[in-house]
Amino acid sequence: MAEKNYEPDLVVDSRDSTCPGPLMDLIGKVKGAESGKVLELKTTDKGSKDDVPDWLDKAGHELLEVVDRGDYWSLYVRKS
Amino acid sequence: MDGFAIVLSSDELERVQAVSIISSVAAASDIPVDIFVTMNGFRAFDKEVIQNRDFNGGEAAEAMMNAEDVEVPLYPEQLEQAKSLGPLSIHACEMTMELMGKSLDDMVELFDGTLGVAGFLNAAEDKQVIFV
Numbered sequence: 001m002a003e004k005n006y007e008p009d010l011v012v013d014s015r016d017s018t019c020p021g022p023l024m025d026l027i028g029k030v031k032g033a034e035s036g037k038v039l040e041l042k043t044t045d046k047g048s049k050d051d052v053p054d055w056l057d058k059a060g061h062e063l064l065e066v067v068d069r070g071d072y073w074s075l076y077v078r079k080s
Numbered sequence: 081m082d083g084f085a086i087v088l089s090s091d092e093l094e095r096v097q098a099v100s101i102i103s104s105v106a107a108a109s110d111i112p113v114d115i116f117v118t119m120n121g122f123r124a125f126d127k128e129v130i131q132n133r134d135f136n137g138g139e140a141a142e143a144m145m146n147a148e149d150v151e152v153p154l155y156p157e158q159l160e161q162a163k164s165l166g167p168l169s170i171h172a173c174e175m176t177m178e179l180m181g182k183s184l185d186d187m188v189e190l191f192d193g194t195l196g197v198a199g200f201l202n203a204a205e206d207k208q209v210i211f212v
Contacts, residue, residue, distance in 0.1 A: 016151050024153070
């Protein structure tokens with residue numbers, strides 16, 4: 001996937017939190033966001049990096065990109 | 081089937097934590113969850129036990145308690161967060177609480193109320209039941 005520069009409307013910083021902290025933080029923010037908004041989830045938890053896309057798939061939101069930042073991942077999500 | 085009804089009868093941290101994780105993510109995803117706390121499960125919700133972090137458990141519980149550099153979200157905060165995000169109800173077994181000489185005042189403020197077995201079966205009627 002080519003790296004694009006998404007400008008998130010909202011940043012959810014869940015670094016250092018383990019499963020399911022990042023997912024729970026994201027769900028909370030996604031619920032409060034308007035449709036079409038882009039959220040960036042920052043996580044250092046590999047399990048969450050792999051699990052959050054499964055939740056997005058089921059919940060119907062779009063995973064735009066996962067960017068490896070070296071010491072954490074950025075997951076860009078567009079709310080449906 | 082519409083959601084999960086989970087019977088929590090253990091106070092082992094790893095079991096309580098697993099129930100909390102699954103329930104919280106389900107409820108936050110709008111899947112209804114009812115947790116029925118009974119038997120030894122009550123100990124995990126006792127204010128003093130939580131305040132003193134006096135948890136029972138095995139290897140995984142110790143790993144959670146001693147985790148360094150990472151923040152493990154423990155079940156009291158997690159369940160509270162989940163209740164604000166979705167359909168999660170936590171019920172206390174009236175019979176066990178009476179037997180143990182406890183009341184909801186001794187417990188952390190996560191309970192929606194007390195239930196007897198008939199009340200639990202009603203709540204569980206259309207749900208998948210999980211016994212822990």
